[in-house]
Amino acid sequence: MLTVFGTIALDTTRTPFHTVERMLGGTATFASISASKYVPTSIVAIVGNDFPASFLEILRRRLDIRGLTISQTEKTFHYDSSFDHDLSKRTTNKTELNVISNYQSTIPDEYVDSEYVYLANNDPVQNMRVLALFSGPKMIICDTMDFWIMNKRDEVMRMINKVDGIIINESEVKLLFKESNIFNCARLLVSKGPAFAVINKAENGSLLFYNNEFYPLPAYPTEIIKDPTGAGDSFGGAFIGFLSQNENVDSKILKNAVLHGNIMGSFAIEEYGVEKIVSINADDIKKRHEKYKEIFSF
Ligand code: AMP
Numbered sequence: 001m002l003t004v005f006g007t008i009a010l011d012t013t014r015t016p017f018h019t020v021e022r023m024l025g026g027t028a029t030f031a032s033i034s035a036s037k038y039v040p041t042s043i044v045a046i047v048g049n050d051f052p053a054s055f056l057e058i059l060r061r062r063l064d065i066r067g068l069t070i071s072q073t074e075k076t077f078h079y080d081s082s083f084d085h086d087l088s089k090r091t092t093n094k095t096e097l098n099v100i101s102n103y104q105s106t107i108p109d110e111y112v113d114s115e116y117v118y119l120a121n122n123d124p125v126q127n128m129r130v131l132a133l134f135s136g137p138k139m140i141i142c143d144t145m146d147f148w149i150m151n152k153r154d155e156v157m158r159m160i161n162k163v164d165g166i167i168i169n170e171s172e173v174k175l176l177f178k179e180s181n182i183f184n185c186a187r188l189l190v191s192k193g194p195a196f197a198v199i200n201k202a203e204n205g206s207l208l209f210y211n212n213e214f215y216p217l218p219a220y221p222t223e224i225i226k227d228p229t230g231a232g233d234s235f236g237g238a239f240i241g242f243l244s245q246n247e248n249v250d251s252k253i254l255k256n257a258v259l260h261g262n263i264m265g266s267f268a269i270e271e272y273g274v275e276k277i278v279s280i281n282a283d284d285i286k287k288r289h290e291k292y293k294e295i296f297s298f
Helices: 027-035 053-062 124-131 146-151 153-161 170-177 182-191 231-243 251-268 275-279 282-296
Strands: 002-005 009-014 019-025 041-047 064-070 077-083 090-096 116-119 139-143 165-169 196-200 206-210 213-217
Touching: 002 027, 002 124, 002 231, 009 090, 019 027, 027 041, 027 053, 027 116, 027 231, 027 251, 027 275, 041 053, 053 064, 116 124, 116 231, 124 153, 139 231, 146 153, 146 170, 165 170, 165 231, 170 182, 170 196, 182 196, 182 206, 196 231, 196 251, 206 251, 213 251, 231 251, 251 275, 251 282
Parallel strands: 002 041, 002 116, 009 077, 041 064, 116 139, 139 165, 165 196
Antiparallel strands: 009 019, 077 090, 196 206, 206 213
């Protein structure tokens, strides 16, 4: 069983071409919907009393939502960001934690023995607290971002020490270690505890570091980009979803997990919010995987 913990948000996303207000977003949302294309997925998260019933329905139809808390007194986490004209640089306009601030997460009994746990980008203290509720997962993977690195760096480092793998953006890992060389960053991540690290570089692909080897892998060549929000989380969900279909982990399986991460990330950016990833099926994923194999063959 795979359980995803993270944020569910109402996202306002502004690009020079379009603005979408208070749509369904959040790291757990993207990661769990993406993972659900590979494996039955449970979500642990909190929303507020303003969370639309239609959004709840999107989650309920795809996920086990017994771990979802609905606060009657507070509002849903709200994130407002803007992208520049080439849709590569994001500026955070507003982060309203709301329900997230005092969230005392619990998990249903049925989730306790989850073998796979994905700690999507969230308060690292909350991530560690929820992790302690599981009986002993076989594989724990986390993600983090600049907001937490700047506000709770020590806690982020403690979280990294507790996981088997980490997925992180290039700019964020450079910020975390104040180190400009991406290979050094990968080595530093693994020296802190995880068995592997994946550093994502948007359209420049991903760098996997495992067993003292570097594996640079290209991004899927997506020609349509409307909204890059959630690409990293969709990557993470597909990555752990694919891993959970395999008994063991080795470099070949990890490389394939990166390809699936890139495939789901490529779908995520083609529409606003979760619009695209909710609509694709196993066949769409297979087609992109075939295309990847074709690109790789020399
Ligand atoms: P990304 O995959 O990096 O594009 O993640 C985008 C999602 O992260 C958005 O849907 C936001 O709601 C969510 N988000 C933004 N800031 C934070 C934060 N500080 N902690 C957790 N989630 C966040």
